Amino acid sequence: MSSHQPDSPESAPTHRGRLALACGITCGVVVAQFLGAWLTGSLALLTDAVHSLTDSIGLLIALLAASLMGRAPTSGRTWGFRRIEVLAAAVQALLLLGIGTYAAVEGVARLSSPPSVPAGELLLFGAIGLVGNVISLAVLSSGRRSSLNLRAAFLEVLADALGSLGVIAAAAVIALTGWQQADAVAALVIAAMILPRAALLLREAGRILMEFTPRGIDLDEVREHMLAQPHVHEVHDLHASTVASGLPVITGHVVVDDGCFHDGHAPAILHQLRTCVAEHFDVSLEHSTFQLETAEIAAQERQRHR
Numbered sequence: 001m002s003s004h005q006p007d008s009p010e011s012a013p014t015h016r017g018r019l020a021l022a023c024g025i026t027c028g029v030v031v032a033q034f035l036g037a038w039l040t041g042s043l044a045l046l047t048d049a050v051h052s053l054t055d056s057i058g059l060l061i062a063l064l065a066a067s068l069m070g071r072a073p074t075s076g077r078t079w080g081f082r083r084i085e086v087l088a089a090a091v092q093a094l095l096l097l098g099i100g101t102y103a104a105v106e107g108v109a110r111l112s113s114p115p116s117v118p119a120g121e122l123l124l125f126g127a128i129g130l131v132g133n134v135i136s137l138a139v140l141s142s143g144r145r146s147s148l149n150l151r152a153a154f155l156e157v158l159a160d161a162l163g164s165l166g167v168i169a170a171a172a173v174i175a176l177t178g179w180q181q182a183d184a185v186a187a188l189v190i191a192a193m194i195l196p197r198a199a200l201l202l203r204e205a206g207r208i209l210m211e212f213t214p215r216g217i218d219l220d221e222v223r224e225h226m227l228a229q230p231h232v233h234e235v236h237d238l239h240a241s242t243v244a245s246g247l248p249v250i251t252g253h254v255v256v257d258d259g260c261f262h263d264g265h266a267p268a269i270l271h272q273l274r275t276c277v278a279e280h281f282d283v284s285l286e287h288s289t290f291q292l293e294t295a296e297i298a299a300q301e302r303q304r305h306r
Contacts, residue, residue, distance in 0.1 A: 016063060019153060022136040023059040026157065029132035030056055036125025042117050043106055044170050044186035045125055048163035050099035051194050052129065054092040055156040061088040062153045082244035083208075090205040096198030103191040110184035117183045119175035126167035133161035159197075163190050211241035214248040217281050222250070225276050231257045231269055234298065240283070249287040250277060255298045266292050 033049035036042065064084060073080045140154040170186035173179055213219055223235045234255035242248050254273060260266045274288045 018139050019059060019063040022139050022153060022157065023056060023063055025132050025136045025139070026052060026056040026059055026160070029129050029160070032125060032128045032132075036121065036128075040117050040121045040125070041115050042122050042125075042167070042170075042183050043103060043110060044167050044183050044190060045122060047099055047103040047187045047190045047194075048126075048129065048160070048167055050095060051163050051190060052160045054095045055160050057088055057092055057095075058156045059153050061085050079243050082247060085244055086205050086208045089201050090209065093198045093202035093205060096194045097202065100191045100195040100198055103187045104195070107184040107188040107191065110187075111181050114180035114184055117174060117180060119171045122183070123168060123171035123175065126164055126171055129164035130161060130168060133157055133164055137161065159193070162193065166190050208242045208244070211239075213240045214242045214282075217248060217250070217283070222277060222281060225280055226252075226254065226273055229269065229272050229276060231260055231265070232273070233257070233295065236298070237301075247287065248283050249289070250281075250283050251289045251291075253291045253293060253298065253301075255295050256292055258294050258296075260292070261294065 030049060030052045033045055033052055037046035037049050061084065064081070071080050136157045137154065140157065166186040166189050170182040173182035207215075217240050219238050219240060222240070223238060226232060226235045232254060236253050236255075238250070238252035240248060240250040254269075256266065256269055260269055270290060270292060273290050274285050277283050277288050278285045
């Protein structure tokens with residue numbers, strides 16, 4: 001289980017300031033890269049621009065995480081804005097997959113018939129991107145160990161910096177040798193960097209949105225642990241899902257002795273079940289919900305599953 005603690009009220013404004021500054025710089029880099037891609041016709045620069053765009057979305061979500069996602073839930077939004085990061089991850093993944101696939105297909109085509117890309121302009125816009133990335137890294141660096149949001153943002157900007165280095169390398173090769181295919185090669189390298197990441201992002205976002213069982217939680221093992229508790233006869237309709245990253249929840253119906261409801265023992269059993277799950281699996285006491293019932297009540301349920 002993660003030992004990370006929520007940011008204190010005193011430190012949160014500092015984190016928001018860092019994230020806001022890094023987000024602003026990255027958005028500026030995105031605008032410059034798209035302008036450069038349009039002026040030069042560089043596929044590598046276009047690929048890196050979309051990569052930077054998706055990471056700027058990630059920075060924006062990290063910024064929201066320091067404010068919106070910390071707001072208290074309401075009766076209309078029982079989980080608040082916690083799942084906004086999942087939706088953003090899905091959008092990022094689709095953008096990355098789209099541009100990565102386009103860059104791969106177009107890059108292969110350009111290897112045989114490359115367009116003329118001006119090396120000087122390509123170097124200029126690549127350098128602008130790298131300088132912006134380095135400044136953002138400096139802004140985020142000192143606080144990344146105290147915040148998971150800052151750490152994730154730091155890694156996203158670092159990936160952008162590597163893309164900018166690829167653009168600069170392509171510009172240098174074109175300037176020194178005249179080999180125009182260098183732009184396509186750089187685009188293919190950047191695509192090779194972002195496609196696996198996009199696939200992982202989409203898979204993880206899909207798992208959460210489809211409410212698959214969280215990784216690290218085996219419901220068969222959970223059931224075994226629960227059945228080992230005194231007075232427990234059956235566990236059914238056991239579900240586990242993830243609301244947002246780091247927030248797994250689990251629910252289930254538990255059949256116990258009829259006498260537990262007469263002698264006042266039911267609350268103690270419920271506490272034992274929740275404690276058992278919290279001790280053996282990565283689910284907090286607050287996010288495990290179990291319905292205790294008699295065998296007669298369980299028999300009346302029309303749609304039951306394991």
